[in-house]
Every structure is written in C-alpha cells, then in structure tokens.
Amino acid sequence: xxxxxxxxxxxxxxxxxxxxxxxxxxxxxxxxxxxxxxxxxxxxxxxxxxxxxxxxxxxxxxxxxxxxxxxxxxxxxxxxxxxxxxxxxxxxxxxxxxxxxxxxxxxxxxxxxxxxxxxxxxxxxxxxxxxxxxxxxxxxxxxxxxxxxxxxxxxxxxxxxxxxxxxxxxxxxxxxxxxxxxxxxxxxxxxxx
Numbered sequence: 001x002x003x004x005x006x007x008x009x010x011x012x013x014x015x016x017x018x019x020x021x022x023x024x025x026x027x028x029x030x031x032x033x034x035x036x037x038x039x040x041x042x043x044x045x046x047x048x049x050x051x052x053x054x055x056x057x058x059x060x061x062x063x064x065x066x067x068x069x070x071x072x073x074x075x076x077x078x079x080x081x082x083x084x085x086x087x088x089x090x091x092x093x094x095x096x097x098x099x100x101x102x103x104x105x106x107x108x109x110x111x112x113x114x115x116x117x118x119x120x121x122x123x124x125x126x127x128x129x130x131x132x133x134x135x136x137x138x139x140x141x142x143x144x145x146x147x148x149x150x151x152x153x154x155x156x157x158x159x160x161x162x163x164x165x166x167x168x169x170x171x172x173x174x175x176x177x178x179x180x181x182x183x184x185x186x187x188x189x190x191x192x193x
Contacts, residue, residue: 039076039178041135043111049172052103053084056096058165061086075177082172087149089164097122100141100172104128108139137176145169 050063062085070077088096101120105128108115113132120126126141147167 040078041132041137041176043108043113043132044078044080044174044176046111047107047174049082049084049100049103052099053170056088056092057086058088075179077177080174084170085147086168087165088168090166091164093144094122097141097144101126104139104141135176135178137174140173142171
C-alpha cells in the first residue's frame with residue numbers, strides 16, 4: 001500500500017500539469033509575434049511629441065525615449081516614454097503644456113481612439129485614458145521640470161543666456177493593454193421566432 005503522501009502527490013500531478021498547460025496557452029508573450037499591429041494600437045505606433053517640442057525650442061534640443069512590452073495571462077502591455085530637454089523662456093511654459101495636451105488629444109482622435117477621460121491643467125500636467133479597438137491605454141504628460149541651462153547648448157554656441165531662458169525637461173508616458181477580446185463590450189444576440 002502506498003503512503004498517503006505519495007497518493008496526494010500523484011493526484012496533484014495531473015492538476016499541476018493541467019495548470020501549466022492552461023497557463024502556457026493563456027499567457028501572451030511579448031515576442032516579435034505579439035508586437036504586431038494586432039497588439040499595439042495605431043496611436044502608440046504613430047505618436048510623437050517632437051513637432052510640438054520643435055515649435056517651442058529656442059536652442060538645442062535633446063530627445064530620448066524608450067519602448068517596452070510585457071506578457072500577461074489575458075493581455076499584452078505596451079509602454080513608451082518620450083523625453084525632451086531644451087531651453088525655454090518661462091512665459092512659454094503653460095503654452096507648451098497646453099500645446100502638448102491638445103496634440104495628444106488630436107493624435108488620439110486622428111488614430112481612431114475614443115478618449116474616455118481627460119484631466120489636468122498646464123502647471124500640474126495632464127492625463128488621458130483612451131480605448132482603441134481591443135486596447136485600453138493612458139497618456140500622462142508630466143509637469144515640466146526645471147533643469148540647469150548650459151550656455152553652450154543655447155543656440156549651439158557659447159553666448160549669454162537671455163534672462164527669461166530656463167532649462168526644461170518634458171516627459172510623456174504612454175501605457176496600454178491589448179486584450180484578445182474587446183473588453184468592455186457586451187455582445188448580445190437576439191433570436192426572433
């Protein structure tokens with residue numbers, strides 16, 4: 001007769017194997033196959049703040065950013081971050097933030113997204129929630145951060161920096177989740193007899 005521990009272990013083995021198979025089948029992976037147009041929405045693929053930042057730039061600008069993806073049991077998460085560093089006269093802080101907000105809204109709508117909520121104001125930053133097909137996402141425009149201004153970076157050479165000029169850092173974060181089924185929509189079928 002086998003010991004109770006062995007019997008318990010043998011009875012749990014099919015459950016464990018079954019769970020591992022289910023988990024493998026139901027987990028999406030951020031491989032090149034999942035980073036397709038199907039799992040990354042048009043807004044994230046096309047969004048860039050550089051046109052707005054270039055309009056406000058009065059010296060040399062530095063852009064950077066990054067993208068990422070993560071696997072989930074029922075979704076694939078995509079993220080992107082955009083940074084801009086440049087010198088700007090302080091009276092243009094609020095117009096820059098407002099322009100970034102209007103640009104995000106325009107690019108969301110232009111790429112077919114529905115804006116679910118939009119909150120914020122120029123001094124504190126902005127936040128958008130959106131839905132596009134099977135994707136639910138958010139965009140956060142962080143408040144401007146002040147940074148030191150290097151005279152050599154202003155207009156590309158060493159010259160006195162105008163009194164109004166302040167170094168600023170912009171940051172915009174995009175995070176979205178793609179679901180294999182359209183989350184939030186209820187499907188109803190009616191049969192008429």
